Amino acid sequence: MTDAGRATPNRWKRFSDWDERPLRLDSFAVEDPANGFSAMAGARDPKPGARVVGGCIVELDGVAEADFDMIDLFIARHHLDPDAVEEAMAMPSIEAARKLVDMNVPRQELTRLARGMSPAKLANVVAHLSAMEIAFAYSKMRARRTPGNQGHVTNAKDDPLQLAADAATAVAFGFDEIETTMRVSRNAWSNALACCVGATVGRAGTLFQCSSEEAEELQIGMAGFTSYAETVSVYGTEKAFIDGDDTPWSKAWLTAAYASRGIKMRCTSGAASELLMGFHEAKSLLYLEARCLCMQRAMGAQGTQNGGIDGAPLAATMPGGVRELMAENLIAVWLDLECASGNDARSSESEIRIGAKILPYLIGGSDLICSGFGSILKYDNSFNPSLFNGEEMEDYLVLQRDFEADGGVTPVEESRVLDARRRGVEALSAVFEELELAHVDEAMKASVIAASGSRETESFMPRQVAGISETIKERGITVVDVIKALAARGFHEEAENLLALVKLRVSGDYLQTSAIVRNNRVISAVNDPNDYGGPGSGYRLSVERRAEISAIRDVLDRDEVLRAEATYEAAETRRIAYRSMGPARPGNDPDEVVIGLSPAFGLKLFRTLAGHPLSRVIEAIIAGIGQTGKRARIVRMHHTGDTSFLGLAAARLAGSGIGIGIQAKGTAVIHHKARLPHNNLELFSNAPITTLDHYCGLGRNAAAYAAGDMPEPVVVPTNGEALGARFHARVALIYAIETGLTRDGAVPEEIAVEFAGGTR
């Protein structure tokens, strides 16, 4: 029998710790090119090649014309520009890659080259770039200068009231586009009308789409409720495309169909969809996506939603999968397409992986950084959780502020959000009543306005929603009816906003590449082209935009700290009084421990970072000193606020030679008169987690040192809190208040403290 205590360990317990991390819920796959698991180097990826004879492409990426599949045929006929092929294909890939990251090579020169490049060539070029180079090239090559963002607005009940409230909220946060979809497909018309109304609150021009079945989506668009679409999916292998029940020609037909109805549209594609569908042909994610993107340009779509999309979590299981997602976005913008750059399907349970994933897009900008930021809570997202969700909105807002990067959204004050939600709910209720679709009572409204998510609402039941949706469809209600209803019920501004949006479709200005609406103006790659050419060019934060991004909630300033302290002052005055007894003299009593207070202690500052009233802290220290019969004497220092010098100066005044230095924020030290300033006996540096018991122990230990003993040091246990993040802004402001009161050479002052219970 082996003694259990001596058993050879069979595991480093750190692995058990790691097992508990959210990261371990993610799955990872080995690279297996033959089975389609390769980000950029598929087993059967072709060598780049294209041959033109008599103005026709007769060979493409190693395939002769006679063997072209329908995708090759579409790309050969509609993507490749025979005049550009020879030059572009002859250029060494590394040279083209260098041009992508060369700020002196204009974007137009590169988009011209891309028109002559085959899918394998495009993939081959971007594969030469590191993740950082891809991010930089993306920032240089994206079509529109001003970055934007798109939000999802859905809920688990398809509750129209909540959709209206959340659409109004998403507009307040500044999303350029909002997208909804349904839990139950027959609710499409209700969802569309509800979001359409909610999105009129506060501002005109937020583009809106209702992702649904192709024919229905187009009909909803024609009724005027929606203004864009991004459901036209394409796939990179012939079999996957056919399995998706389409061809490049049928999708091109739809592409024109949306434009013919004045509706903005982009296609959708993304890494790993072919792998998920079982038709990958042993080709890499990147090569197949390059084919998809060439087709989209060939179809004449103004843009794409790519960067993994539903396949992003699968791409992220592979080595280099996340870099591949960036690379495919780069090909999209290199092909001069608007890019709604994915960052939607949540690709990890690890918040670190999520934060890392978004960063290149946040700092580099993108036409739509997320093609669905979940503006709602995860469980309410009918598309499945996004990379970022309602839960993490403030994290994202802070990232914008950290990096001074425009992530396309704006912090909003609490009261403004509440107003927007109320207005959205009231507007929809009015429309429902005016159009005799439903009656909304006050309790329903109240529950939705305040609700963070649908689990908190008492609103429409699913059957009612289905009825409303069917009525809208059957009665042929259009956006004109909605505008009239809004105006008739006094929602004049909302009616005007909705009309302004619908009017955009008459001119078709937003059919151009990368179009969004800002301040009632269409901006696109035509009138706001990305002109990046190095530092000082391209998109830069304006002073106003920087101020907007910086205005997150609950920021500290000096006045705020002083105001907070002032609220504690009154209570402290009732508990303790500090009476000046004149200049402090050195003591002779060997039983005496001197407590050296900082200049602002109890005068301008009244509690420690842990929130303890300073009166209680002094009381605890005095009690600790008194436990073994020693005596505390209190002195206020005016020459320093530094803990070490407070302690050393106190020690030099003490008959025992032992002193305690303490700052108002609670940082404390035990010192001996003969020691060097920074070589103290004990330091209590973690004020935010130092308890009154610890302060009592501090006094007790100081007394023990005074008695010549060597006590066990007091340990303030830490759980690894990021105390700097939590407190340093306050510490800096507080400490400045201490140092502001110091005077060079000022002598220590003897203090008698009087507690409410009596003098000590």
Add this chain to the structure above:
Amino acid sequence: MSDKPKVGVDDYPLAEQRPDLVRGRRGKGIADINLKAIMAGEATMPDLTITPEMLRLQADIARAAGRAKLAENLERAAEMADLPQDVVMRVYEILRPGRATSAADLAAIAADLRATYKAERLACFIEEAAAVYERRGLFAFRY
């Protein structure tokens, strides 16, 4: 094939730069499409509907901005704008794999687009699809 472009990049956005050119289906200018007109029933859905002419102007702008493929799509859209919705959806459906049983089905569609709607670009596009579908066996039964 294309006429001389009527507008260029400097005319964009048309609603701001060339409001004189922007008209809805019934010829109403955008300045006349306002809330008052909507409430009075004088502005209706057709006035908020894009026209083939607008789509051709946007095609000119796209081409001037260096986006020939987008321009071609907008030109197809210009032809499609005159197609009734059920025709648009019927043609889409028959272009999906396995819906048409032979190239002749698509040829008939192309002929109709040409004859009824003078949609030359769309007809050519369908004919091209027919040849590819034939070649790739996409007239195979699916359901």
